[in-house]
Amino acid sequence: RQIVSDGFLKEWTLDLSTAAKLGLSSTGSAMRGPSSPPTPGVGNVELTQGKLSQEELIRDMGDGLLITSLIGSSINETTGDYSRGASGFWVENGEISYPVNECTIAGNLREMLLRIVPGNDARRHLSRVVPSLLVPGMAIAGE
Structure with missing residues (x-):
């Protein structure tokens, strides 16, 4: 799903807790570390490529x-x-x-x-596809 398109926020990234606070539905986007509670986050990221090497x-x-x-x-x-x-x-x-x-x-x-x-050099690394920036x-x- 596209979160940002043409520079505009299209969809929130929400876990159950933040969705409830905002009166919205969860997008199933919770992440956490080994000693922290879940928070909203994204794991599969693909950024749009540009024209320059x-x-x-x-x-x-x-x-x-x-x-x-x-x-x-x-x-x-x-x-x-x-x-x-x-x-x-x-x-x-x-x-x-x-x-x-x-x-x-x-x-x-x-x-x-x-x-x-x-x-313009995006390549896959784990769950991300990101070019040089x-x-x-x-x-x-x-x-």
Whole structure:
């Protein structure tokens, strides 16, 4: 089922508890960790591909971080502000320059989703089909 189409929310992702609070029907979308109660979530995700290759996205980035690994997360559910640990490769003038380990990326989830540029290289990984993504304007901190 499509949750978002052409940038618009088409359907909620609800577990029994949140559906009851909203007076809606559950979509059967509960997830949980080993020590946490169920919450709404999605496990099978497929993002729409764009027109550019990963190489073209890196070139268009100019200077920035090519992220290959994410660690942990923190999000303010009220404002959408988030931060995560990351590692990958530093890009200068559209070229991969050197490896980067243990930096922090931060931004606002809503603003990030409005600016995201998908690549054309989606491939299946477990239950997800996601292309490379260029996210302009993300804050990066670290040495």
